[in-house]
Amino acid sequence: MxxxxxxxxxxxxxxxxxxxxxxxxxxxxxxxxxxxxxxxxxxxxxxxxxxxxxxxxxxxxxxxxxxxxxxxxxxxxxxxxxxxxxxxxxxxxxxxxxxxxxxxxxxxxxxxxxxxxxxxxxxxxxxxxxxxxxxxxxxxxGFDTAVATATEGLRRIESTAYSHHRVMIVETMGRHAGWLALESGMAAGADIILLPEIDFDLGSIIERCRERERRQRYTIICIGEGAKETGASLTVREHVAGSPEPMRLGGVANVLRERLQPHLKSEVRATVLGHLQRGGDxxxxxxxxxxxxxxxxxxxxxxxxxxxxxxxxxxxxxxxxxxxVANVQRTVPVDHDLVVTGRDIGICFGER
Structure with a gap:
């Protein structure tokens, strides 16, 4: 053969x-x-x-x-x-x-x-x-490596967050599935995890950030690139004509930063991990x-x-x-045990 x-x-x-x-x-x-x-x-x-x-x-x-x-x-x-x-x-x-x-x-x-x-x-x-x-x-x-890389990125961001008393938003890849944001957010101890499968309510996030301003003075938000606010559209970075996947997502962390900043005393910063998550051994x-x-x-x-x-x-x-397998995607069930666990230990998923 x-x-x-x-x-x-x-x-x-x-x-x-x-x-x-x-x-x-x-x-x-x-x-x-x-x-x-x-x-x-x-x-x-x-x-x-x-x-x-x-x-x-x-x-x-x-x-x-x-x-x-x-x-x-x-x-x-x-x-x-x-x-x-x-x-x-x-x-x-x-x-x-x-x-x-x-x-x-x-x-x-x-x-x-x-x-x-x-x-x-x-x-x-x-x-x-x-x-x-x-x-x-x-x-x-490839997933395990990406989770490890994203987790390290979140942990490094946290040292800046608590030093400067900031709200830090870290965007992961994942397209329409939230597995990478969910597992890296859980592993890094993120305060808020936003997934493509659960549209988020801005008021809920503002409320959690304000609570942490009073109590711990910094907040870590991990957001998947396919996440969006209730009633909003996906954040599309570019369209590539002729590609099997013509819609490239990216930039939702910056959109969220602009939406959050007017409502908080803390400075809000956004970091997009991007292709860093694909690389390395x-x-x-x-x-x-x-x-x-x-x-x-x-x-x-x-x-x-x-x-x-x-x-x-x-x-x-x-x-x-x-x-x-063709033309089918495996997404995070909203009642997945990691989501349930996260809710029970105080992680906000942006739900009202």
């Missing part, structure tokens, strides 16, 4: 660990030649396609490094028009691909599922996202999880189980149909 491997969407700690595990597992079984597709689906859309061989030595020593040795793209859309899709089909035939291992988030899984339906390209998916929002998967690699947890995912993807390849995505459910590695 000839197996292609690509990384799609935003970069993420642990991608190289998956590439390493997939490649070494397939080589170990002695059944496959492995090639890397460069820059995500963009490499498969190009004429000629951009590829490189992946061998044992080529993927050694990359377990602990962030980013992806293959490069990636979060704007390449192989289904954007008929001509592009035909080019992808032609490249897949010329490369002799029997199977394509696609490492990415929900958008990447949707594209892979579409390619399998449209041109018959056999695909195996590996879930990757710092947002932890892939359906039917309780934990994706993966945590040990993510290295191990990514390795387990990559190994199971190789097992699915050898078994010929195309159209499946590796998953983690109830602590066990398995797989689900890619059709059950």
């Amino acid at each position: 000839r197996v292609g491997v690509l990384t799609g969407g935003g970069d993420c700690p642990g991608l190289n660990a998956v590439i390493r595990a997939v490649t070494k597992s397939l080589i170990h079984h002695g059944r496959c030649e492995v090639i890397g597709i460069e820059d995500g689906f963009d490499g498969l859309m190009s004429d000629p396609p951009r590829v490189r061989p992946l061998d044992w030595d080529g993927v050694s020593g990359i377990l602990h490094t962030g980013g992806t040795i293959l490069g990636t793209s979060n704007s390449a859309n192989p289904l954007r028009d008929e001509a592009t899709t035909r080019q992808v089909a032609r490249n897949a035939r010329e490369l002799g691909l029997d199977m394509l291992v696609v490492i990415g988030g929900d958008g990447t899984m949707s594209l892979a599922h579409g390619l399998q339906r449209r041109i018959g390209l056999e695909c195996i998916g590996v879930p990757k996202t710092i947002d932890n929002d892939i359906a039917n998967c309780e934990r994706s690699f 993966p945590t040990p947890f993510d290295r191990v999880l990514a390795t387990r995912f990559g190994h199971h993807a190789a097992e699915l390849v050898i078994a010929g189980a195309s159209g499946r995505m590796v998953t983690l459910q109830c602590g066990a590695i398995g797989s689900v149909a890619m059709s059950d």
Whole structure:
């Protein structure tokens, strides 16, 4: 068999660990030649396609490094028009691909599922996202590292907050899912956590900040980029035409700062963590999880189980149909145990 491997969407700690595990597992079984597709689906859309061989030595020593040795793209859309899709089909035939291992988030899984339906390209998916929002998967690699990074950012901000008696707003990534804001906010001891799943009431936040002005003289607010005030619209940073995810969120922390400042004595400052959350070496947890995912993807390849995505459910590695993942997002239930816990220990979620 000839197996292609690509990384799609935003970069993420642990991608190289998956590439390493997939490649070494397939080589170990002695059944496959492995090639890397460069820059995500963009490499498969190009004429000629951009590829490189992946061998044992080529993927050694990359377990602990962030980013992806293959490069990636979060704007390449192989289904954007008929001509592009035909080019992808032609490249897949010329490369002799029997199977394509696609490492990415929900958008990447949707594209892979579409390619399998449209041109018959056999695909195996590996879930990757710092947002932890892939359906039917309780934990994706990259999330643990992002939570650790965001938590450290919040803790560093806190030292400035209590020194200057400020309200400090820290914005995390996560798009329409609040997992990153929820777990990093909980881990850092944030006073207010605002999630995309729970529209916030400005009056409730003002009330909590004023209470802390009287009692502890500073407040830490952790807000997910997809959060919004009741009755308001999402804060959109930019639109990228032709991208699988054309609406890029960001900047809600600054919007909230402007809304809060007139009502408080404390100075209000906003920090957007941005791509800092994507970078750096993966945590040990993510290295191990990514390795387990990559190994199971190789097992699915050898078994010929195309159209499946590796998953983690109830602590066990398995797989689900890619059709059950495509175009679906896993968001935080408003009655999730972490939300309930947070309410009981005095965290404000912006509810009236």
